[in-house]
Amino acid sequence: MSPRAVGATQHELSRIGLLATLPGETLARLAQRMTREDIAAGAGVFSEGDEGDRFYVVLSGMLTVSQQSLGAQAVLRPGDYFGEVALAMHMPRTASVRALTPATVASCDQETFDEFIRPLFADD
Amino acid sequence: MTERILLHAGPADSRMYRAQLEALAPALALDLPGFGHTPLETDTVDFRSFVRHAMPDEPATLVGTSLGAVISLELALESPDRVAALVLVGPGIDGHEWSPEVRAFGEEEDAALEQGDLEAAVEANVKMWLAGPRRALDDVDPELRTIVAEMQRNAFLLQEGHQLRMSPLDPPASTRLAEVRAPTLVVTGDKDVDDIQEIADKLAAEIPDAERATIADTAHLPSLERPDEFNRIVLAFLRKHGV
Numbered sequence: 001m002s003p004r005a006v007g008a009t010q011h012e013l014s015r016i017g018l019l020a021t022l023p024g025e026t027l028a029r030l031a032q033r034m035t036r037e038d039i040a041a042g043a044g045v046f047s048e049g050d051e052g053d054r055f056y057v058v059l060s061g062m063l064t065v066s067q068q069s070l071g072a073q074a075v076l077r078p079g080d081y082f083g084e085v086a087l088a089m090h091m092p093r094t095a096s097v098r099a100l101t102p103a104t105v106a107s108c109d110q111e112t113f114d115e116f117i118r119p120l121f122a123d124d
Numbered sequence: 125m126t127e128r129i130l131l132h133a134g135p136a137d138s139r140m141y142r143a144q145l146e147a148l149a150p151a152l153a154l155d156l157p158g159f160g161h162t163p164l165e166t167d168t169v170d171f172r173s174f175v176r177h178a179m180p181d182e183p184a185t186l187v188g189t190s191l192g193a194v195i196s197l198e199l200a201l202e203s204p205d206r207v208a209a210l211v212l213v214g215p216g217i218d219g220h221e222w223s224p225e226v227r228a229f230g231e232e233e234d235a236a237l238e239q240g241d242l243e244a245a246v247e248a249n250v251k252m253w254l255a256g257p258r259r260a261l262d263d264v265d266p267e268l269r270t271i272v273a274e275m276q277r278n279a280f281l282l283q284e285g286h287q288l289r290m291s292p293l294d295p296p297a298s299t300r301l302a303e304v305r306a307p308t309l310v311v312t313g314d315k316d317v318d319d320i321q322e323i324a325d326k327l328a329a330e331i332p333d334a335e336r337a338t339i340a341d342t343a344h345l346p347s348l349e350r351p352d353e354f355n356r357i358v359l360a361f362l363r364k365h366g367v
Contacts, residue, residue, distance in 0.1 A: 104161070
């Protein structure tokens, strides 16, 4: 991965289904705290068993989620998110994520996840 | 099962294979230099090296459309040990004498770009390659028109200030078709331009044991416009050859 020196934009985050209910001002603050990364086709974002310390949203491209025991589980597209299980449960990554096309993701650390994202799962 | 590497057409990028990444898994779709996410740094690009660098060590199946088909074919000749099978969709070929119809399109595109009219150049490409010469733009799904226009617009912007050229294969592929050893399937849409049909017929005739398929009601981008039929034909070919 090659991190760009810019974060996500409020407009980009508003297109993420999970984040769509956040007020604009909150989205703007969240966008400032996210890091944008380009991922080459075939490159992994993280692997099953890794320590999990970031939450991701897909801005462009397609990625695959797979588990060693079960194989490919899902394809992620723009607007989807991933990586929340390890942060919410404080456990290693439960699956691997790899890009199927060149992709752009934005991610945040545990502190930002706890402040902005975790409350969105409160009713689940 | 081999990995399938999907190489896009000139008016498109990796998004044209959105309906193939799961259906043809394990598959990867690349953005060639000057397209999609990949910037263009030089006028002359060695696309074969770029793709080879992204390929796994084991032989892979190459699925290429148009420009992607040219690169796939050349790679199969240049690095035969890396290519397990070829699917060539709406292929081009070096040395082809393009018809007045295609030359007129090229002139229209060049004139629009010289005048700084990006949208006219984009529309000319969408009309020529997505709709094809025998359909009106209105005959094509508006969502697909929007997607192809977005991919083509992005490519023009990435290529601005460059004269994109392919690093040529020497000797050229058109003189070496009988050397291809990989199982090959040649596919066209029946609404594509006659030049493409002629090139496809030539490849199918001269590549040893090549197979030929035509998909109805689509032009130059059948993977995008007729994904179910495209996937069915390609998967049948791949299974038949055990790749």
